[in-house]
Amino acid sequence: MERAEQTREVISARDLGVVACTRCLQVWPQGVQTCARCGHKLVQRDLKSLQRVWALWIIGFMCYIPANIYPMLRTRTLFHVQEDTIVGGAIELMHHGSIGVAAIILIASVVIPLAKFMAIAFLAISVTRPSTVSQNQRQLLYEVVEYIGRWSMIDIFVVAILSSLVQLKVLVAINPGLASLFFALSVIFTMLSAQAFDSRMIWDAQQQGKGQKQE
Amino acid sequence: MTAPAAPIPRNDLIVCPHCDAAYTLARPGHGERAVCYRCHTVLIMPRRKAGLQIIALSVAIVILITAAAIFPFLSIAVAGAHNSVSILDAALAFSDGPLVVLSLATAALIIFVPLARVLLSLYVLVPIVMDRPPAPQAAQAFRLAEALRPWSMAEIFAIGCAVALVKVSDLADVSFGPAFWMFAILVVLVVVQDNFLCRWSVWNALSKPAKS
Numbered sequence: 001m002e003r004a005e006q007t008r009e010v011i012s013a014r015d016l017g018v019v020a021c022t023r024c025l026q027v028w029p030q031g032v033q034t035c036a037r038c039g040h041k042l043v044q045r046d047l048k049s050l051q052r053v054w055a056l057w058i059i060g061f062m063c064y065i066p067a068n069i070y071p072m073l074r075t076r077t078l079f080h081v082q083e084d085t086i087v088g089g090a091i092e093l094m095h096h097g098s099i100g101v102a103a104i105i106l107i108a109s110v111v112i113p114l115a116k117f118m119a120i121a122f123l124a125i126s127v128t129r130p131s132t133v134s135q136n137q138r139q140l141l142y143e144v145v146e147y148i149g150r151w152s153m154i155d156i157f158v159v160a161i162l163s164s165l166v167q168l169k170v171l172v173a174i175n176p177g178l179a180s181l182f183f184a185l186s187v188i189f190t191m192l193s194a195q196a197f198d199s200r201m202i203w204d205a206q207q208q209g210k211g212q213k214q215e
Numbered sequence: 216m217t218a219p220a221a222p223i224p225r226n227d228l229i230v231c232p233h234c235d236a237a238y239t240l241a242r243p244g245h246g247e248r249a250v251c252y253r254c255h256t257v258l259i260m261p262r263r264k265a266g267l268q269i270i271a272l273s274v275a276i277v278i279l280i281t282a283a284a285i286f287p288f289l290s291i292a293v294a295g296a297h298n299s300v301s302i303l304d305a306a307l308a309f310s311d312g313p314l315v316v317l318s319l320a321t322a323a324l325i326i327f328v329p330l331a332r333v334l335l336s337l338y339v340l341v342p343i344v345m346d347r348p349p350a351p352q353a354a355q356a357f358r359l360a361e362a363l364r365p366w367s368m369a370e371i372f373a374i375g376c377a378v379a380l381v382k383v384s385d386l387a388d389v390s391f392g393p394a395f396w397m398f399a400i401l402v403v404l405v406v407v408q409d410n411f412l413c414r415w416s417v418w419n420a421l422s423k424p425a426k427s
Contacts, residue, residue, distance in 0.1 A: 011236070012237060013228075014235060023361065024414075025229060025258070027226075029223070037421065039358065104378075150368060150371060151371055153368055154378065156317070158378050160306060161289070161308075162383065164300045165305070168387075176309050181316070181317050199233045199234065200233065200235040203234040203236070203253070204235075
């Protein structure tokens, strides 16, 4: 494994007077507006990035509330109809003794989404003020959030599979509830919010801090 | 574009897209990787014959997606009642009222986005591998393929199947249709194809139209 490393002291592209396309990695001199190779807009630092992150974060969070209030699944058996919210369904499973499955559902649809909201908020706040958490850890956190974001759609897919498969006329039928729509929206907006975050800002604070110390 | 003289790209440098660290460009050999010293992002990872391998994988993926979408996927039986579904049926499960939007989104995420990505990367890679000049609009095509990457969720759907099976299995007998196995292979191929592709090398090839 070879590292593209030339000097120990890392110089950022901004200090070098160049700007890099974040999409295709082509490097241009400062002041160029559009990448001629891929057509992507070139920005040294996306100053409006945080506003977009927060706007999408708020929409995602607002969608997450009805996702927990409305029922996720409607199970119709021979004699009665049962509507389960996400948490209600998990508690039901726990009463039936399958604690393992209940724990997986709670972690996948409650703990991870909430942790994702908190992680994005933390990252967005941490770039505006000095943070005690190291750059490498925050970069790692960002990559984890970006990676995990897509996996929350698993809930929606499970609902889709269950409600198309379990359609046995009179015996039993499972139908999706309104919460599935809000949950999907919440996941999508959280993903967009994480994508809007310009991770280069994590590393700027380090250099500013260093400069102040030396002076 | 608006500048009177076209700006000259700095081809001697490479910049990490995640942390903005700048390095002088040193191309790694086949099988080696260039990694950002500061945040450990992989910048370049060329592979020998990667182009041909990716094209072969892509063709296989197109065939599998088409077949997996049509054939029965899972079937269920309880006390004489019987139901079997294809992936399209599963995607279109949200069919009443406002949930139609969700149906379309699910179908896109599971089938159409992965399919579109593979077709776009075929369009971009075939001319490059055959040493021809890039196809018209190849840069836009590759750009779109890259933008669609997070929204291609075939592998997530596969894990979702496993979870759903656990939930249903004590309720009814579940059996797998041919599409289930195709989809299982498909997921592996999609992940492998994605990991073989060195984005930097593709962009580099696209920026040199007159190669031969």
